[in-house]
Amino acid sequence: MRTKMLAGNWKMNNGGAATKDFITNLENWFSKDPVGKKSAAAVSSKAIEVVVAPPFTSIESACSAKQTDIIQIAAQNVYHKPKGAFTGEVSLPMLEEAGCKYAIIGHSERRHVFGESNEDLEKKLIATLESRVLPIFCVGELLEERESGNMKKVLDTQLESAWRSLTSDVVADMVVIAYEPVWAIGTGQTASDDDAEDACDYIRTLAYEKFGVTSSDSLRILYGGSVKPENSASLLAQRDIDGLLIGGASLDADSFEKIIASAL
Numbered sequence: 413m414r415t416k417m418l419a420g421n422w423k424m425n426n427g428g429a430a431t432k433d434f435i436t437n438l439e440n441w442f443s444k445d446p447v448g449k450k451s452a453a454a455v456s457s458k459a460i461e462v463v464v465a466p467p468f469t470s471i472e473s474a475c476s477a478k479q480t481d482i483i484q485i486a487a488q489n490v491y492h493k494p495k496g497a498f499t500g501e502v503s504l505p506m507l508e509e510a511g512c513k514y515a516i517i518g519h520s521e522r523r524h525v526f527g528e529s530n531e532d533l534e535k536k537l538i539a540t541l542e543s544r545v546l547p548i549f550c551v552g553e554l555l556e557e558r559e560s561g562n563m564k565k566v567l568d569t570q571l572e573s574a575w576r577s578l579t580s581d582v583v584a585d586m587v588v589i590a591y592e593p594v595w596a597i598g599t600g601q602t603a604s605d606d607d608a609e610d611a612c613d614y615i616r617t618l619a620y621e622k623f624g625v626t627s628s629d630s631l632r633i634l635y636g637g638s639v640k641p642e643n644s645a646s647l648l649a650q651r652d653i654d655g656l657l658i659g660g661a662s663l664d665a666d667s668f669e670k671i672i673a674s675a676l
Protein backbone atom coordinates (compact mmCIF):
# COMPACT_ATOMS: atom_id res chain seq x y z
CA MET A 413 0.00 0.00 0.00
CA ARG A 414 1.47 3.33 -1.07
CA THR A 415 0.69 6.23 1.29
CA LYS A 416 -1.35 8.81 -0.62
CA MET A 417 0.23 12.27 -0.53
CA LEU A 418 -1.84 15.45 -0.58
CA ALA A 419 0.65 18.27 -1.08
CA GLY A 420 -0.26 21.95 -1.25
CA ASN A 421 2.15 24.06 -3.29
CA TRP A 422 1.50 27.64 -2.20
CA LYS A 423 3.89 29.17 -4.76
CA MET A 424 4.53 32.88 -3.98
CA ASN A 425 1.56 33.21 -1.60
CA ASN A 426 1.21 33.50 2.20
CA GLY A 427 3.77 35.36 4.28
CA GLY A 428 4.67 34.33 7.84
CA ALA A 429 1.50 35.58 9.55
CA ALA A 430 -0.89 34.05 7.00
CA THR A 431 1.10 30.80 7.15
CA LYS A 432 0.84 30.62 10.94
CA ASP A 433 -2.95 31.14 10.76
CA PHE A 434 -3.36 28.54 8.02
CA ILE A 435 -1.36 25.86 9.84
CA THR A 436 -3.13 26.57 13.15
CA ASN A 437 -6.55 26.37 11.49
CA LEU A 438 -5.68 23.18 9.63
CA GLU A 439 -4.45 21.53 12.85
CA ASN A 440 -7.71 22.62 14.56
CA TRP A 441 -9.65 20.97 11.76
CA PHE A 442 -7.64 17.76 12.26
CA SER A 443 -8.31 17.78 16.00
CA LYS A 444 -11.94 19.02 16.17
CA ASP A 445 -13.89 18.41 12.95
CA PRO A 446 -15.29 14.87 12.52
CA VAL A 447 -13.90 14.56 8.96
CA GLY A 448 -10.67 16.21 10.12
CA LYS A 449 -10.34 13.61 12.91
CA LYS A 450 -10.81 10.79 10.40
CA SER A 451 -8.16 12.41 8.22
CA ALA A 452 -5.77 12.68 11.20
CA ALA A 453 -6.34 8.98 11.91
CA ALA A 454 -5.56 8.21 8.26
CA VAL A 455 -2.29 10.15 8.63
CA SER A 456 -1.43 8.13 11.78
CA SER A 457 -2.10 4.85 10.00
CA LYS A 458 0.00 6.02 7.02
CA ALA A 459 -2.94 5.78 4.62
CA ILE A 460 -2.38 9.44 3.72
CA GLU A 461 0.28 12.10 4.18
CA VAL A 462 -0.43 15.84 4.21
CA VAL A 463 2.25 18.26 3.03
CA VAL A 464 2.30 22.04 2.73
CA ALA A 465 4.96 23.91 0.72
CA PRO A 466 5.09 27.59 1.76
CA PRO A 467 7.54 30.14 0.32
CA PHE A 468 11.03 30.06 1.88
CA THR A 469 10.43 32.95 4.27
CA SER A 470 7.31 31.26 5.69
CA ILE A 471 8.87 27.83 6.31
CA GLU A 472 10.00 28.72 9.84
CA SER A 473 6.53 30.08 10.69
CA ALA A 474 4.94 26.89 9.40
CA CYS A 475 7.30 24.68 11.40
CA SER A 476 6.94 26.66 14.60
CA ALA A 477 3.13 26.94 14.28
CA LYS A 478 2.84 23.15 14.04
CA GLN A 479 1.88 21.51 17.34
CA THR A 480 1.70 17.98 15.91
CA ASP A 481 3.33 15.90 13.20
CA ILE A 482 0.19 15.60 11.09
CA ILE A 483 1.32 18.18 8.54
CA GLN A 484 4.74 17.89 6.87
CA ILE A 485 6.50 20.92 5.42
CA ALA A 486 8.14 21.11 2.00
CA ALA A 487 10.28 23.74 0.28
CA GLN A 488 9.33 24.76 -3.26
CA ASN A 489 12.90 24.73 -4.53
CA VAL A 490 16.47 24.18 -3.36
CA TYR A 491 20.05 24.80 -4.50
CA HIS A 492 22.42 21.85 -4.75
CA LYS A 493 25.48 23.43 -3.08
CA PRO A 494 25.58 23.34 0.75
CA LYS A 495 26.81 26.95 1.19
CA GLY A 496 28.80 29.72 -0.41
CA ALA A 497 28.57 32.66 -2.78
CA PHE A 498 25.23 31.85 -4.45
CA THR A 499 23.16 34.99 -3.98
CA GLY A 500 19.46 34.34 -3.66
CA GLU A 501 19.73 30.58 -3.19
CA VAL A 502 18.77 28.35 -0.24
CA SER A 503 20.64 25.13 0.64
CA LEU A 504 19.61 21.71 1.89
CA PRO A 505 21.29 22.14 5.33
CA MET A 506 19.18 25.31 5.72
CA LEU A 507 15.99 23.43 4.82
CA GLU A 508 16.90 20.61 7.21
CA GLU A 509 17.50 23.08 10.02
CA ALA A 510 14.20 24.84 9.30
CA GLY A 511 12.33 21.52 9.59
CA CYS A 512 11.48 20.62 5.99
CA LYS A 513 10.77 16.98 5.21
CA TYR A 514 10.48 17.46 1.43
CA ALA A 515 11.65 19.76 -1.34
CA ILE A 516 9.82 20.19 -4.64
CA ILE A 517 12.33 19.99 -7.50
CA GLY A 518 11.75 20.91 -11.14
CA HIS A 519 8.27 22.38 -10.85
CA SER A 520 7.20 23.52 -14.31
CA GLU A 521 7.49 27.17 -13.24
CA ARG A 522 11.13 26.51 -12.31
CA ARG A 523 11.70 24.80 -15.66
CA HIS A 524 9.81 27.19 -17.91
CA VAL A 525 9.75 30.58 -16.12
CA PHE A 526 13.22 30.37 -14.54
CA GLY A 527 14.89 28.23 -17.18
CA GLU A 528 16.12 25.36 -14.99
CA SER A 529 17.50 22.59 -17.22
CA ASN A 530 17.39 18.83 -16.83
CA GLU A 531 21.08 19.02 -15.82
CA ASP A 532 20.34 21.61 -13.09
CA LEU A 533 17.53 19.44 -11.78
CA GLU A 534 19.63 16.30 -11.78
CA LYS A 535 22.15 18.08 -9.51
CA LYS A 536 19.35 19.20 -7.20
CA LEU A 537 17.86 15.71 -7.05
CA ILE A 538 21.20 14.05 -6.25
CA ALA A 539 22.06 16.63 -3.57
CA THR A 540 18.61 16.26 -2.01
CA LEU A 541 18.95 12.49 -1.85
CA GLU A 542 22.25 12.94 -0.03
CA SER A 543 20.52 15.11 2.60
CA ARG A 544 17.75 14.35 5.09
CA VAL A 545 15.24 16.16 2.84
CA LEU A 546 13.25 14.02 0.40
CA PRO A 547 12.56 15.08 -3.20
CA ILE A 548 9.21 15.58 -4.91
CA PHE A 549 10.49 15.63 -8.49
CA CYS A 550 8.17 17.19 -11.09
CA VAL A 551 7.87 16.26 -14.75
CA GLY A 552 5.36 17.12 -17.44
CA GLU A 553 4.88 18.20 -21.03
CA LEU A 554 3.87 21.51 -22.63
CA LEU A 555 0.63 21.74 -24.62
CA GLU A 556 2.44 21.72 -27.96
CA GLU A 557 4.43 18.67 -26.90
CA ARG A 558 1.21 16.81 -26.04
CA GLU A 559 -0.53 17.93 -29.23
CA SER A 560 2.37 16.78 -31.37
CA GLY A 561 2.23 13.33 -29.73
CA ASN A 562 5.46 13.79 -27.77
CA MET A 563 4.24 13.45 -24.18
CA LYS A 564 6.07 10.16 -23.58
CA LYS A 565 9.24 11.44 -25.22
CA VAL A 566 9.29 14.44 -22.88
CA LEU A 567 8.80 12.22 -19.82
CA ASP A 568 11.56 9.90 -21.11
CA THR A 569 14.02 12.80 -21.37
CA GLN A 570 13.11 14.46 -18.06
CA LEU A 571 13.26 11.17 -16.15
CA GLU A 572 16.28 9.71 -17.92
CA SER A 573 18.53 12.53 -16.77
CA ALA A 574 16.99 12.59 -13.28
CA TRP A 575 17.26 8.85 -12.77
CA ARG A 576 20.54 7.98 -14.37
CA SER A 577 22.58 7.95 -11.17
CA LEU A 578 19.92 6.58 -8.81
CA THR A 579 19.72 3.05 -7.41
CA SER A 580 16.66 0.83 -7.06
CA ASP A 581 16.65 1.20 -3.25
CA VAL A 582 16.69 4.98 -3.42
CA VAL A 583 13.82 5.02 -5.89
CA ALA A 584 11.82 2.59 -3.76
CA ASP A 585 12.28 4.42 -0.46
CA MET A 586 12.96 8.08 -1.07
CA VAL A 587 11.66 9.46 -4.35
CA VAL A 588 8.25 10.97 -5.11
CA ILE A 589 7.47 11.91 -8.73
CA ALA A 590 4.81 14.49 -9.58
CA TYR A 591 3.34 14.37 -13.09
CA GLU A 592 2.16 17.89 -13.86
CA PRO A 593 1.21 18.57 -17.49
CA VAL A 594 2.13 22.22 -17.98
CA TRP A 595 -1.10 22.97 -19.87
CA ALA A 596 -3.12 21.94 -16.80
CA ILE A 597 -1.29 24.09 -14.24
CA GLY A 598 -3.25 27.12 -13.10
CA THR A 599 -5.43 26.96 -16.19
CA GLY A 600 -8.54 25.27 -14.78
CA GLN A 601 -8.07 22.64 -17.48
CA THR A 602 -7.47 19.46 -15.45
CA ALA A 603 -6.18 16.40 -17.30
CA SER A 604 -8.95 13.83 -17.64
CA ASP A 605 -8.70 10.90 -15.25
CA ASP A 606 -7.66 8.71 -18.18
CA ASP A 607 -4.96 11.08 -19.44
CA ALA A 608 -3.56 11.55 -15.92
CA GLU A 609 -3.59 7.78 -15.29
CA ASP A 610 -2.06 7.09 -18.68
CA ALA A 611 0.94 9.35 -17.93
CA CYS A 612 1.37 8.06 -14.35
CA ASP A 613 1.16 4.46 -15.59
CA TYR A 614 3.83 5.29 -18.17
CA ILE A 615 6.11 6.74 -15.46
CA ARG A 616 5.66 3.58 -13.37
CA THR A 617 6.50 1.45 -16.40
CA LEU A 618 9.70 3.43 -16.94
CA ALA A 619 10.59 2.89 -13.27
CA TYR A 620 9.88 -0.84 -13.66
CA GLU A 621 12.13 -1.09 -16.71
CA LYS A 622 14.99 0.75 -15.06
CA PHE A 623 14.76 -0.27 -11.40
CA GLY A 624 12.60 -3.42 -11.22
CA VAL A 625 9.31 -4.35 -9.67
CA THR A 626 10.00 -3.53 -6.00
CA SER A 627 10.96 0.04 -6.85
CA SER A 628 8.15 0.62 -9.33
CA ASP A 629 5.58 -0.81 -6.89
CA SER A 630 6.81 1.44 -4.07
CA LEU A 631 7.33 4.62 -6.08
CA ARG A 632 4.75 7.30 -5.30
CA ILE A 633 3.50 9.22 -8.33
CA LEU A 634 1.38 12.33 -7.84
CA TYR A 635 -0.78 14.17 -10.35
CA GLY A 636 -0.90 17.98 -10.36
CA GLY A 637 -2.67 20.57 -12.49
CA SER A 638 -5.95 22.32 -11.63
CA VAL A 639 -6.85 19.84 -8.90
CA LYS A 640 -9.94 20.90 -6.96
CA PRO A 641 -12.43 19.25 -4.57
CA GLU A 642 -14.67 18.42 -7.55
CA ASN A 643 -12.06 16.30 -9.34
CA SER A 644 -9.74 15.05 -6.59
CA ALA A 645 -11.58 11.83 -5.66
CA SER A 646 -11.74 10.48 -9.20
CA LEU A 647 -8.07 11.31 -9.84
CA LEU A 648 -7.10 9.58 -6.59
CA ALA A 649 -9.13 6.53 -7.59
CA GLN A 650 -6.80 5.87 -10.55
CA ARG A 651 -4.51 2.86 -10.10
CA ASP A 652 -1.23 4.69 -10.60
CA ILE A 653 -2.05 8.03 -8.98
CA ASP A 654 -0.73 8.06 -5.40
CA GLY A 655 -1.57 11.61 -4.48
CA LEU A 656 -2.00 15.15 -5.68
CA LEU A 657 0.13 18.27 -5.94
CA ILE A 658 -2.32 21.11 -5.49
CA GLY A 659 -1.63 24.75 -6.31
CA GLY A 660 -4.50 27.26 -6.25
CA ALA A 661 -6.95 25.04 -4.37
CA SER A 662 -4.48 24.52 -1.51
CA LEU A 663 -4.57 28.23 -0.65
CA ASP A 664 -8.17 27.97 0.50
CA ALA A 665 -8.43 25.98 3.75
CA ASP A 666 -11.90 24.69 2.96
CA SER A 667 -10.98 23.32 -0.47
CA PHE A 668 -7.67 21.87 0.78
CA GLU A 669 -9.56 20.09 3.58
CA LYS A 670 -12.10 18.74 1.10
CA ILE A 671 -9.30 17.43 -1.11
CA ILE A 672 -7.66 15.75 1.91
CA ALA A 673 -11.00 14.19 2.84
CA SER A 674 -11.48 12.92 -0.72
CA ALA A 675 -8.47 10.62 -0.18
CA LEU A 676 -10.13 8.79 2.74
Ligand code: PGA
Nearest residue numbers: 597598637638639659660
Ligand atom coordinates in the same frame (compact mmCIF):
# COMPACT_ATOMS: atom_id res chain seq x y z
P1 PGA B 1 -2.68 24.40 -9.81
O1 PGA B 1 -1.09 24.25 -9.63
O2 PGA B 1 -3.32 23.37 -8.91
O3 PGA B 1 -2.98 25.81 -9.40
O4 PGA B 1 -2.97 24.12 -11.25
C1 PGA B 1 -0.49 23.00 -9.47
C2 PGA B 1 1.00 23.15 -9.33
O5 PGA B 1 1.56 24.06 -9.96
O6 PGA B 1 1.66 22.39 -8.60
